[in-house]
Amino acid sequence: MRLSRYFLPVLKETPADAQIVSHRYMLRAGMIKQASAGIYSWLPLGYKVLKRIEQIVHEEQQKAGHIPMLMPTLQSADLWRESGRYDDYGQEMLRITDRHDRDMLYGPTNEELITDIFRSYVRSYKDLPLTLYHIQWKFRDEIRPRFGVMRGREFLMKDGYNFDLTKEDALHAYNRHLVSYLRTYERMGLQAIPMRADGGPIGGDYTHEFLVLAETGESEVFYDSEITDLTFGDREVDFDNVEQCQAVLEEFTSRYARTDETHDEALFNEIPEDRRRVARGIEVGQIFYFGTKYSEAMGANVQTAEGTQVPVHMGSHGIGVSRLLGAIIEASHDDKGIIWPEGVTPFHVGIVNLRQGDDETDAACEALYASFKALGLDPLYDDRDERAGGKFATMDLIGLPWRITVGPRGLKNGVVELTSRRTGESEEMPPEEAVKRIAAIYEGV
The missing domain is CATH 3.40.50.800 (Anticodon-binding domain)
Structure with a gap:
């Protein structure tokens, strides 16, 4: 691209309302323009980086055997009432009534919609395991949107959903996703640490957040410094190999690393003092195993080899695609501007x-x-x-x-x-x- 023919509206001055580095540089570099509070237009340079990040996510998901699709941004409230989450989710959900007085919502996540798709077409254990994912815009009506794309109301997210016959199979899907995410983040030049986290409104007994260490992070995190020496590197992993995926998971999660929501001071103090670290982190992804929470509520059953009907075991797995762009800048910049890793740079x-x-x-x-x-x-x-x-x-x-x-x-x-x-x-x-x-x-x- 010739710069004389490109649209790159750079700013010499830093906008007064930009509080963190990524927001300042994204505005100054002509990557985004605010349309309204927490909602942005993605200008050509920002859009190029967004698409590069999205492509890496697609490639790594499909290497792990996950199947891409696309679900709508608007969902029927009836599905959420069926799962019991419509009233529980809170004011972050943007609720809409259409011209026929049908209750709709702008999806903050897709557990209900994907479960409805699954139960409509899958009947037998022979069709399992199955993992479907998409990359789609989401909306959560944050009470105080701030920090640019780091905490906006509209955001681009990859969310995937696994369906398995047993808990053991579903936990392998969990491990597979953890391995896939480690590869994904390293390709973007990031070290994202998997940390024991809270399930929140999605639920689940098993959940890890992936956090990038940065002074501007929203979460306080506690970890063993040895974990920052780990890299995924060029290792080849067979995603169908249960033992291999489990070994990677244990390698990257056996050392203490937790968010403030799950921090255990007694366990933390067992780490040698010179290795204890308290820092800030930016969440860039999360994986969940929540068992039969949605399949039981919504009748997503399959027939086993013995002919009985059982609810499938499920998990969900998210990566904040648009948030990653801000996280990369927070982790990689100097006083002159952004420093893009080669994997996501808008131009080579x-x-x-x-x-x-x-x-x-x-x-x-x-x-x-x-x-x-x-x-x-x-x-x-x-x-x-x-x-x-x-x-x-x-x-x-x-x-x-x-x-x-x-x-x-x-x-x-x-x-x-x-x-x-x-x-x-x-x-x-x-x-x-x-x-x-x-x-x-x-x-x-």
């Missing part, structure tokens, strides 16, 4: 032309741009007739992980400058070498 590399209109410099930039496009990479070429300082400030603010600077002085020596946004280190090299270096970085990302 920025090209800065230091002397727009100079024939040799223009030609070198065009050649770089064409080379990246030919490799299937997505460059952002700053071809504006602007001062060099303004171009560098824009690149730093929007946070592309790599920048190639092209100017007459370097071209006389046959080189361009490749700069890492994260470290600030620069290296001069021939243009062809810079292209190869960037291509190698993104191979397999």
Whole structure:
């Protein structure tokens, strides 16, 4: 993309109502615009990152054997009355009456709707196990929406639902999701710690939240510092292998890590003092096992091999797709702007032309741009007739992980400058070498 033809409404000043880093930088970088309290329009740059995050979630869900679908944003209140949650959910639920006086709601989650789908089509144990998921907009009428996309009213969420014959099978689905989520977050450049949590209005005896450590986190968290040394890395996991998934779960959950809702001071004090940590965390996902809570209430039964009817065991699993964008910025920024990890960056590399209109410099930039496009990479070429300082400030603010600077002085020596946004280190090299270096970085990302 050529920046002269892109819509990137960057701001020089920080909006007064932006309280945390991610909100400030998302507004300044022209990623979002507030439409009303807690509701945002996603402008082109923000939308690109949102779609990259969404794609990673899709890929990792399907690697784990989960099947994508799409459910509506509006749901019938009758389903929620059937499960018993319509009156219990509280004022966060946006309740609507249509022109025929039917009670509707803007879905905050989808346990009832997916259970209704399941009971309409699945009759036999032979159709299990089954995990369905979708990525869809949700609405929760927060009393005080704040912090931009971190605590908005409308948000994009992946929610998945497993259906299993037995508790043992359902707990394997739980473990499978935990492994899948660890892979998902690491691909986004995040370390998200699974922490013992409270089931809240969804319910369930087994639940873990995934939290990213950040000073601006809403939750107080307590953990053993050894857990921050764990990485999923390049390990290959067979998601059908019960023992393998269980081993990963035990590795990542055996050390103490809890939110303030489930914190146990006595257990925490058993950890050596030098490893005890108290910090703030941003929730970016949660997994639940809640057994037959919904299937019993809504008649979601299957026939067993012995011919008896039993309610299926269920769990649900959410990832805050739009919230992740803010969490990544909170975890990866400096005083100049955002620093995107390679896995989610809106553009793979920025090209800065230091002397727009100079024939040799223009030609070198065009050649770089064409080379990246030919490799299937997505460059952002700053071809504006602007001062060099303004171009560098824009690149730093929007946070592309790599920048190639092209100017007459370097071209006389046959080189361009490749700069890492994260470290600030620069290296001069021939243009062809810079292209190869960037291509190698993104191979397999």
